[in-house]
Amino acid sequence: MQSESMQLCIQTRNLNLWYGQFQALKDVNIDVRHGLITSLIGPSGCGKTTLLRCFNRINERFSYVRTKGEIKVLGKNIYDPDVSLIELRKSVGMVFQRPNPVPISVYENIVFGLRIHNRFGVFQKNQLDEIVEKSLIEVGLWKDLKDRLKVKATSLQLEQQQKLCIARLLPLKPEVILMDEPCSALDVEGTRAIEDLMYNLRGHYTIVIVTHNMAQARRTSDECIFMLLGEKIEHDRTENLFLNPRDPRTAEYIEGRYG
Amino acid sequence: MADAIDPATRFAKTDFVIRKERIQAISKALFLIMVVIMIIPLLSIIAYLVYHAMPSLNWEFLIEAPKKGMSEGGIWPAFVGTLYLVVISLAIAAPIGVFAAIYLNEYAKENWFNRIIHLAVINLAGVPSIVHALFGLGAFVYAAQFGYSIISASLTLAIMTLPVIIASTREALASVPASFREACWNVGATRWQTIRAIVLPNSISGILTGIILQVSRAAGETAPIMFTGAVFYKAVARGELFPYYLNEQCMALSMHLYTISTQVPNVKESIPYATAVVLLCSVLVVNASAIALRVWLRNHKKW
Numbered sequence: 001m002q003s004e005s006m007q008l009c010i011q012t013r014n015l016n017l018w019y020g021q022f023q024a025l026k027d028v029n030i031d032v033r034h035g036l037i038t039s040l041i042g043p044s045g046c047g048k049t050t051l052l053r054c055f056n057r058i059n060e061r062f063s064y065v066r067t068k069g070e071i072k073v074l075g076k077n078i079y080d081p082d083v084s085l086i087e088l089r090k091s092v093g094m095v096f097q098r099p100n101p102v103p104i105s106v107y108e109n110i111v112f113g114l115r116i117h118n119r120f121g122v123f124q125k126n127q128l129d130e131i132v133e134k135s136l137i138e139v140g141l142w143k144d145l146k147d148r149l150k151v152k153a154t155s156l157q158l159e160q161q162q163k164l165c166i167a168r169l170l171p172l173k174p175e176v177i178l179m180d181e182p183c184s185a186l187d188v189e190g191t192r193a194i195e196d197l198m199y200n201l202r203g204h205y206t207i208v209i210v211t212h213n214m215a216q217a218r219r220t221s222d223e224c225i226f227m228l229l230g231e232k233i234e235h236d237r238t239e240n241l242f243l244n245p246r247d248p249r250t251a252e253y254i255e256g257r258y259g
Numbered sequence: 260m261a262d263a264i265d266p267a268t269r270f271a272k273t274d275f276v277i278r279k280e281r282i283q284a285i286s287k288a289l290f291l292i293m294v295v296i297m298i299i300p301l302l303s304i305i306a307y308l309v310y311h312a313m314p315s316l317n318w319e320f321l322i323e324a325p326k327k328g329m330s331e332g333g334i335w336p337a338f339v340g341t342l343y344l345v346v347i348s349l350a351i352a353a354p355i356g357v358f359a360a361i362y363l364n365e366y367a368k369e370n371w372f373n374r375i376i377h378l379a380v381i382n383l384a385g386v387p388s389i390v391h392a393l394f395g396l397g398a399f400v401y402a403a404q405f406g407y408s409i410i411s412a413s414l415t416l417a418i419m420t421l422p423v424i425i426a427s428t429r430e431a432l433a434s435v436p437a438s439f440r441e442a443c444w445n446v447g448a449t450r451w452q453t454i455r456a457i458v459l460p461n462s463i464s465g466i467l468t469g470i471i472l473q474v475s476r477a478a479g480e481t482a483p484i485m486f487t488g489a490v491f492y493k494a495v496a497r498g499e500l501f502p503y504y505l506n507e508q509c510m511a512l513s514m515h516l517y518t519i520s521t522q523v524p525n526v527k528e529s530i531p532y533a534t535a536v537v538l539l540c541s542v543l544v545v546n547a548s549a550i551a552l553r554v555w556l557r558n559h560k561k562w
Contacts, residue, residue, distance in 0.1 A: 073269075073270075074264075074266060074269055075266025075267075075269065076266045076267065076269040076270055078270065082271055082272070083270045083271070084270055084271065084272040084273075084276050086272075086276050086279065086280075087270040087271065087272065087273065087276060088270045091269075091270065117275070118275070119275065
């Protein structure tokens with residue numbers, strides 16, 4: 001029992017969330033396993049992005065959002081009063097739908113997180129250079145960008161920008177990477193590159209990805225959660241969910257009868 | 260790696276986080292203090308004015324004409340005069356400014372000529388009012404032979420407010436996303452249909468704000484009207500609604516305030532303050548109605 005719960009990375013218990021009067025999440029209980037890729041699927045407005053944004057409490061910057069229930073990340077309830085949002089977001093990074101590199105150089109984008117989480121002068125120049133190289137190698141950008149580290153990140157191609165957004169998280173050694181439709185702004189090539197990258201990151205990080213693309217969920221994820229109207233309908237290993245859905249609503253959705 | 264840390268202390272504040280939060284609290288407090296520093300003089304000016312104006316603040320003061328060499332009585336002629344000047348100058352400046360801005364922003368090609376006009380407009384907006392006053396004196400009073408009159412003063416005020424209206428209208432028009440226009444053109448709408456159906460409804464509140472702000476400016480400026488049409492004293496009956504002809508000179512609140520506080524001996528102490536309060540309140544009323552109008556327009560986007 002102990003060893004099994006250690007393998008769980010994110011657990012929610014009776015998670016409810018309201019935007020003003022509208023209830024976006026209804027008693028959501030999910031267990032995301034450590035080191036795997038878990039995809040959240042469901043039709044638009046089913047609450048999957050909302051759920052994703054709960055995991056690093058980024059929903060809270062809107063004052064009309066109310067949350068009830070419990071979210072445990074690595075065994076700690078992130079709504080406990082002694083949880084520091086800064087430390088939480090350092091461990092739980094997010095990749096957004098549209099690549100959003102900060103409009104500074106590629107190099108500075110990658111060391112940005114390190115700079116804000118450490119006192120001035122903790123890192124030597126060569127240490128930073130090493131970290132930048134390592135992060136870029138990890139996301140497969142090093143070969144393309146090693147001579148262009150000083151260019152503005154916003155001038156890169158979209159696919160490179162999105163990879164950079166992922167690389168930006170890595171120096172902080174996050175436990176969880178949340179991805180909110182990371183490929184929806186990319187073309188086929190870019191999508192494949194990001195998917196390959198996810199595959200390479202698998203095992204080192206727990207990845208939760210929201211996607212509208214069922215083929216993508218099927219290709220990339222180990223486990224799959226289907227949501228509908230703010231509720232979790234089904235959670236299973238991806239091949240089981242797609243081949244033998246237990247709930248008829250899941251079956252209808254993956255067969256494309258609504259979406 | 261994940262189970263090396265006791266879950267109970269996960270995400271706890273480190274010393275560095277505590278330090279960062281302290282810096283964050285200090286900067287927030289600093290900005291808040293600046294807000295307070297900004298508000299205090301504003302409120303104290305108003306409080307000071309109203310306190311000193313109290314003895315004279317009543318309905319009679321507003322609709323009564325000045326008496327005893329302007330050392331007593333009310334401010335009606337000046338109040339009406341200011342209304343004349345503001346209404347006429349805006350009736351001239353607002354249509355010209357808005358239509359010119361529409362042309363410059365929606366029709367004119369982006370070339371060096373357009374850029375020079377833009378630059379000139381921006382610079383004109385920053386010219387001191389006394390310069391406009393001199394221009395008004397030369398152009399309207401002498402060259403156009405309108406003499407010292409309401410029409411000269413209004414034209415001068417219009418010239419003064421025009422560049423700002425053009426600049427603010429252009430800004431409001433430019434804030435309408437280009438994709439809206441493209442959507443219109445792509446169903447075959449003409450430029451004018453696009454402007455009428457999409458651009459104006461979405462920028463009207465910004466345009467109005469720009470115009471209304473110029474009301475306060477036109478009402479408050481002294482120099483341009485002093486040179487061109489405002490007069491020291493004019494006999495007007497109590498509460499008379501249309502006391503002036505356009506080719507006459509008129510009194511104005513800002514000018515009146517200047518005269519009674521510097522030129523007239525033995526003025527009752529509360530009268531200059533009360534005049535200032537009336538000027539302030541008129542501006543406030545105009546601005547408040549502008550806000551109300553904007554809210555109304557926003558709720559009735561279709562017009």
